[in-house]
Amino acid sequence: MKESERIVNEIAQGLSQLDEGASWFSTLEPAQQKAVLREVVSHSMQAHATVEDGREGVARSGVKPTANPAVMIVREPLPDRMAKIINLPDSENVKAFRVLVSTFSVADTRRRELECRGSCSHAWHNLT
Template structure:
């Protein structure tokens, strides 16, 4: 199937720099709590497919713009990585925007590496060509 849901498209556009993070955060913040929960789960699925490294997790804190002491920023730096990513997505509603910023940053870093090393423009992932 060559279609993305609206939220999957936005997540991938954010990861590829097609859409700015401030626009993405404004969209995300305007969602209901249950919709934000669903989007965070979608970002986690995207991250799991990009296979992030611990180094990319550390780099995502800086890219996200979060203070290193923010809950999601502290959590992402502890192993095992994918377990922490899932816990970040499950943070309370008052942490959703910070979690979104961090998880999108992580996906962007890991997926960029994946596109540049594994895919190199030759993959069949239609979502890698959103521009």
């Protein structure tokens, strides 16, 4: 598991704080940040994230609901909107990370509770 995957999944599972993850993310070069954002979008799609998850993610993210990534994550079609979030200017990367990881956390929590309860063999769901 790559460092970025571990960090994102630790945040999603409440093993690390979003602020710690955002601090780590902000130390990366913009190209590395974009790569991490693409990973989070992929994880979110695998967890079947919804617009409702996006709303809850924005509420948890600490990002103003009027910020570009927050506005985009609560509109359909979600896969297209997430792709556009990745393509925002680099100055939006940290806000995008906070919104995307928070949304992933909501979707992945539901997935772990409904689909993986008691029989999960996903390495990223067994971090403890």
